[in-house]
Amino acid sequence: MIRNIFLLLLIMMTLGASAQKRWRDQVINDMRPAILERAAWAAKQEPETITAFRCDRSAGGMHDFYSEGDYWWPNPVSVDSPYIQKDGQSNPDNFVAHRQAMIRFSRIMGALAAGYMASQDKTYLEKALLHAKAWFADPATMMHPNLQFAQAIKGRATGRGIGIIDTIQLMEVVQALKIMEKAGIIPAADLVAIRSWFEQYLQWLTTHPYGKEEMKAANNHGTCWVMQVAVFASFTHNDSLLTFCTDRYKNVLLPSQMAVDGSFPLELKRTKPYGYSLFNLDAMSTICQVLSKPGDNLWAYTAEKTKMISKGISWMYPFVKDKNNWPFAHDIMYWENWPVAQPFLIFGAAAYNKKEYYQTWLRLDHDPQVEEVLRNLPVRNPLIWL
Structure with a gap:
C-alpha cells in the first residue's frame, strides 16, 4: 500500500514538473528577445539600496x-495638522524613494534570473549576486530585516502593519536567489548571510504586532502577507510556515474573500x-503556484463546495x-x-492547460513603466516561477 502511494506521488510529481517545463519552454521560445533585452538592461545597473536615500520624517535610521x-x-x-485620507488617491509628495529602490532591485534581480534561464549565461547571476549582497549582507548598505517604519502617516503613525505589503517586491528577488543557489553562484558565507536575513525577517513578520495585524487583514493585504511569507519560507526551508500558509489559504483567504461567483467583494468596494x-x-x-505540491494541489482545492481559484480566474478573465x-x-x-x-493568466494557463489564457497574457504589456502598475505587479518575470 505504502509503495503504491509513493509511486502515485512520484507520477504526480513527474507530470506536474513536465507540464511546468513545457510552459517554461514555451515562454522562452515566445519571449526570448524581450527577456534578453531586459536582462541586458539589468546587467548594466549598479547596486543601490535604501541607504542612498533619507527622509527627515522617518523615525528610523539609515x-x-x-x-x-x-x-x-x-x-x-x-x-x-495630521494628514487626512483620500482613498485611492496617491499623494505625489509623499516619500517613496525606498519603495522605488526596492522595486528597482526586484526588477533587476528578476530580469537577470530570467536572462539566465533563457540563455544559461551565468554572468547574469554573477551580476545579481552583487545586488543581493548589497541589500542583505554588506553592513554599509544592507537593509534591516523589519518594516517598522513603512506606510507612516505624518502626525498619526511612525509606521503601520499595512506597510508590510511593500516587501512583496522581494519575492522575485527570492526566486532569483533560489535559481542562483541551484546554479552554485552564491558563495557559502554569502548564502548563510542572505538566508539569515530572510529568517530574521520572517521572525519579525510572524511575531511583531504589525505582522500579526497584517496577517489578519480581510482583503488583499492579508493575501499578500500569506503570499510573501510563503515565498520567503520556501527559501529558508521553513516547513512549518509553509504549512501554515497553505492552511490559511484554504481556510481563511479563499472562503472569506471570494464570492460564490468568483469575484472579490472587498476589492470591488x-x-x-x-x-x-x-x-x-x-x-x-x-x-x-508556490505552495501546490503532489497530494495538495491548491489549483484544485475547493472551499465551501463552491470557491476555487479557477472560478476566480474565469470570473475575471x-x-x-x-x-x-x-x-x-x-x-x-x-x-x-x-x-x-x-x-494569474500564465500561472492559470500552466495549471489548467488553457492556451487562451496564455495567448491573452502574451499580447499584453510585459514591461510596464507606470510606477503604480510596477508597485502592484510584483511578479514581472513568471518564467522564474515555472
Missing part, C-alpha cells in the same frame, strides 16, 4: 526601510475595483480580454494603465 501612506494628504485646515481585483487574483494565484465589458465603476486613478501581463 538602514531602516521607510515609506508613507499613499492615500494620505495634508489637512487644508493647517499644514501642522474600493475606489479602484478593477486594479484591486486584478491584484488580489494575481496574489492568490501566486500562492497556488473576460474583463481582461476586453476591459470594456467591466460592469462596475472605473478606477478613480490608473484605469487606463490596466491590464498588463497579469501573472
Whole structure:
C-alpha cells in the first residue's frame, strides 16, 4: 500500500514538473528577445539600496526601510495638522524613494534570473549576486530585516502593519536567489548571510504586532502577507510556515474573500475595483503556484463546495480580454494603465492547460513603466516561477 502511494506521488510529481517545463519552454521560445533585452538592461545597473536615500520624517535610521501612506494628504485646515485620507488617491509628495529602490532591485534581480534561464549565461547571476549582497549582507548598505517604519502617516503613525505589503517586491528577488543557489553562484558565507536575513525577517513578520495585524487583514493585504511569507519560507526551508500558509489559504483567504461567483467583494468596494481585483487574483494565484505540491494541489482545492481559484480566474478573465465589458465603476486613478501581463493568466494557463489564457497574457504589456502598475505587479518575470 505504502509503495503504491509513493509511486502515485512520484507520477504526480513527474507530470506536474513536465507540464511546468513545457510552459517554461514555451515562454522562452515566445519571449526570448524581450527577456534578453531586459536582462541586458539589468546587467548594466549598479547596486543601490535604501541607504542612498533619507527622509527627515522617518523615525528610523539609515538602514531602516521607510515609506508613507499613499492615500494620505495634508489637512487644508493647517499644514501642522495630521494628514487626512483620500482613498485611492496617491499623494505625489509623499516619500517613496525606498519603495522605488526596492522595486528597482526586484526588477533587476528578476530580469537577470530570467536572462539566465533563457540563455544559461551565468554572468547574469554573477551580476545579481552583487545586488543581493548589497541589500542583505554588506553592513554599509544592507537593509534591516523589519518594516517598522513603512506606510507612516505624518502626525498619526511612525509606521503601520499595512506597510508590510511593500516587501512583496522581494519575492522575485527570492526566486532569483533560489535559481542562483541551484546554479552554485552564491558563495557559502554569502548564502548563510542572505538566508539569515530572510529568517530574521520572517521572525519579525510572524511575531511583531504589525505582522500579526497584517496577517489578519480581510482583503488583499492579508493575501499578500500569506503570499510573501510563503515565498520567503520556501527559501529558508521553513516547513512549518509553509504549512501554515497553505492552511490559511484554504481556510481563511479563499472562503472569506471570494464570492460564490468568483469575484472579490472587498476589492470591488474600493475606489479602484478593477486594479484591486486584478491584484488580489494575481496574489492568490501566486500562492497556488508556490505552495501546490503532489497530494495538495491548491489549483484544485475547493472551499465551501463552491470557491476555487479557477472560478476566480474565469470570473475575471473576460474583463481582461476586453476591459470594456467591466460592469462596475472605473478606477478613480490608473484605469487606463490596466491590464498588463497579469501573472494569474500564465500561472492559470500552466495549471489548467488553457492556451487562451496564455495567448491573452502574451499580447499584453510585459514591461510596464507606470510606477503604480510596477508597485502592484510584483511578479514581472513568471518564467522564474515555472
